[in-house]
Amino acid sequence: MMKLGKKVCVLGGAGFVGRAAISALTAAGYEVSVAVRRVERYRELALIPGVRLVSVEKQSVDALVSLFKGHDTVINLLADQSNRSETVEEADFVSVTQAIKKAAEQVGLARLIQLSQIGANATQAKSNWLRVLGEADSIIHNMAFSKTSILRAGLLIGEGDNTTRLYKAQLERSTFMMLPNAEKQVQPLWVKDFAQALVVAIKTPSCFNAKIELAGEERMTLMDLAEWVSGFMGLESAKLLPMCQANAKFMLWLGWLAPFKTVDAYQQKQLAVDLVSQQDFSRQFGFEPASIESILSSYIVPHKIRQRYEFFREHAGRNSSEFK
Numbered sequence: 633m634m635k636l637g638k639k640v641c642v643l644g645g646a647g648f649v650g651r652a653a654i655s656a657l658t659a660a661g662y663e664v665s666v667a668v669r670r671v672e673r674y675r676e677l678a679l680i681p682g683v684r685l686v687s688v689e690k691q692s693v694d695a696l697v698s699l700f701k702g703h704d705t706v707i708n709l710l711a712d713q714s715n716r717s718e719t720v721e722e723a724d725f726v727s728v729t730q731a732i733k734k735a736a737e738q739v740g741l742a743r744l745i746q747l748s749q750i751g752a753n754a755t756q757a758k759s760n761w762l763r764v765l766g767e768a769d770s771i772i773h774n775m776a777f778s779k780t781s782i783l784r785a786g787l788l789i790g791e792g793d794n795t796t797r798l799y800k801a802q803l804e805r806s807t808f809m810m811l812p813n814a815e816k817q818v819q820p821l822w823v824k825d826f827a828q829a830l831v832v833a834i835k836t837p838s839c840f841n842a843k844i845e846l847a848g849e850e851r852m853t854l855m856d857l858a859e860w861v862s863g864f865m866g867l868e869s870a871k872l873l874p875m876c877q878a879n880a881k882f883m884l885w886l887g888w889l890a891p892f893k894t895v896d897a898y899q900q901k902q903l904a905v906d907l908v909s910q911q912d913f914s915r916q917f918g919f920e921p922a923s924i925e926s927i928l929s930s931y932i933v934p935h936k937i938r939q940r941y942e943f944f945r946e947h948a949g950r951n952s953s954e955f956k
Contacts, residue, residue, distance in 0.1 A: 640664050642666050642709060644705075645668070646677065648788070648792055649785075649827070652824050653826075660831045668718060693738070699874055705744070707746075711765060712747060737778075745830060747783055748782050752784060754767045756846060758905050780839075780840075787821065787847075789820045789821070789822060790822055790824055791931035799857075807862075808890045816853060817852070819848045821846060832918060838916070846911075848913070875895075917921065
């Protein structure tokens with residue numbers, strides 16, 4: 633294994649992926665500096681033992697050089713656009729990545745890991761976002777001195793994600809739901825499993841200077857995933873229908889007025905392609921990813937004690953009168 637210290641700097645740590653990554657890193661004993669624009673917004677992160685928040689308003693080379701000094705590893709999660717207040721705009725993404733590369737080279741950084749997405753391609757991408765990610769991947773992959781890894785994630789799910797969270801919220805409002813991208817093929821991966829894989833990748837030689845796809849082991853459509861969610865909510869009779877792209881764009885335009893809040897702008901960018909992979913997650917990272925059942929049961933199943941009793945009684949086919 634590569635000899636690396638325990639000091640890690642995380643860019644984009646305040647998003648959905650970043651919070652899971654910070655938890656996994658600190659659990660593994662790393663000292664984590666998290667760069668955010670406004671420290672006061674994320675004080676809860678600073679309460680995690682081993683975490684230090686650093687204010688970085690602009691990702692210039694000079695600011696990043698100052699940030700990276702004293703760290704062994706930088707983890708760039710800026711491709712996760714789930715947190716709008718910390719997002720790097722698509723038009724600026726490549727130039728920010730170039731600044732990260734220059735700063736890493738100036739400080740002689742040993743290790744750099746970058747989040748990307750399945751389908752990223754600088755020349756043959758299915759969308760501008762995937763082209764931008766492909767360009768950013770090439771910039772980091774071609775670094776001369778740092779050991780780099782490009783982690784191309786598929787659909788990451790978990791509490792607070794931008795997919796199953798929307799389905800659950802919509803089904804709580806109505807048992808009739810229209811679903812954008814219903815036919816897209818995905819292999820959902822628990823964000824906590826992605827975070828654990830990231831930690832494994834830091835010191836694993838097979839991950840050095842590699843582009844790696846990370847996806848779960850169960851392939852399904854987004855419609856299948858939505859049906860899983862409705863089932864875990866005890867709503868097997870819910871009516872789920874596909875939504876065309878024109879309607880999806882209209883729902884985005886309507887914003888909070890939209891009758892079906894199952895659309896998210898970042899989700900739409902991600903799902904320009906099927907998020908599936910032939911790469912073997914367990915062989916690459918040494919552990920089996922969680923099943924869809926265990927992932928969804930951790931946050932979709934009703935959590936109040938009485939609700940949980942009623943939920944499992946119903947699914948066991950038992951009547952409440954039996955318990956009187």
